């Protein structure tokens with residue numbers, strides 16, 4: 437599915453375990469990480485990579501390596517991105533809680549024997565993949581400060597490349613002449629990455645076309661028809677890759693016990709807080725594909741009456757619904773160590789993908805209403821989760837303020 441290391445590798449598929457392990461191994465070897473640290477990567481730390489700093493920066497949060505940061509090379513970035521979007525997303529789809537697991541096996545268990553995996557992989561892949569050798573030269577570094585960093589800031593270049601040459605389903609990749617003309621002298625990795633992104637978009641588009649309304653696994657014939665209709669000549673996903681890319685929809689969360697647990701433990705899966713910078717600040721993005729109707733997370737805070745909510749000091753973190761208000765201005769007493777997701781959800785009037793819904797649930801300490809957000813349609817990995825706040829300028833103190841974001 438993705439073209440990595442200069443030749444196509446099938447992801448996901450029968451070699452899923454091997455592929456996943458390859459990603460992990462590449463990282464471990466390059467950065468000499470203790471495997472415990474890797475297993476304890478936090479999902480949102482990983483996602484900080486998208487904030488546009490130099491390349492992809494990962495921060496470790498485990499007790500042994502807390503505060504340890506390193507930067508990925510472009511190849512590692514691609515490997516990890518593919519692992520994250522396809523392999524991990526598929527493996528963790530049915531988990532109710534990710535529990536901070538980052539590298540997981542096909543059963544979504546944290547990886548434990550990474551080096552043994554690596555040995556098998558080297559035998560399996562390296563003879564077939566010229567130039568894919570993982571750099572195992574012992575590092576001269578003695579600590580986090582001297583870990584290797586890539587020579588060029590591809591993260592930044594990639595952001596700019598995308599602005600100049602946006603990826604769409606039908607566009608042709610930019611030619612070398614165009615790339616060089618636009619100032620991208622080291623254009624090859626950017627070009628390859630551009631094609632990978634388009635391939636992924638095309639795969640998921642064809643899947644959506646071929647699946648039909650029942651969202652059942654499409655037949656090869658249906659995929660072939662959908663591909664023929666598009667008439668793409670290059671960078672076309674194979675029929676088999678599209679079919680393999682299908683993931684069974686999850687059961688709708690009718691079980692209130694599951695919902696109560698997710699709320700009580702704040703164990704929402706497939707979410708990450710991302711800092712968009714500027715006035716927008718933080719927001720929440722999907723790290724797993726979500727299906728229409730999924731409960732994404734709750735709005736967690738102190739439940740008070742509307743009247744009390746209005747009396748409280750002006751805060752952007754109050755959510756009013758029906759006769760109630762949830763105040764999430766500060767961290768809640770029940771999860772003082774967690775930044776809960778709901779309070780970071782940004783607004784969109786024109787393209788919301790979440791809608792709020794009230795449930796009246798009976799918790800161990802008694803009944804109470806909760807406010808959760810449901811996916812309005814299927815959501816892709818990396819998509820920002822947005823809801824229509826349903827507010828006007830006057831709700832935010834009215835004229836004089838720059839509230840252009842309310843119209844987005």
Ligand SMILES: C[S@@+](CC[C@H](N)C(=O)[O-])C[C@H]1O[C@@H](n2cnc3c(N)ncnc32)[C@H](O)[C@@H]1O
Pocket residue numbers: 715716717718719752753779780781782783784841842844
């Ligand atoms: C509940 S907070 C959302 C999280 C917030 N972005 C943060 O970093 O804490 C609501 C505030 O986020 C900002 N915001 C929400 N949606 C936005 C958007 N689409 N564009 C820019 N800013 C937005 C506004 O400042 C708003 O008052």
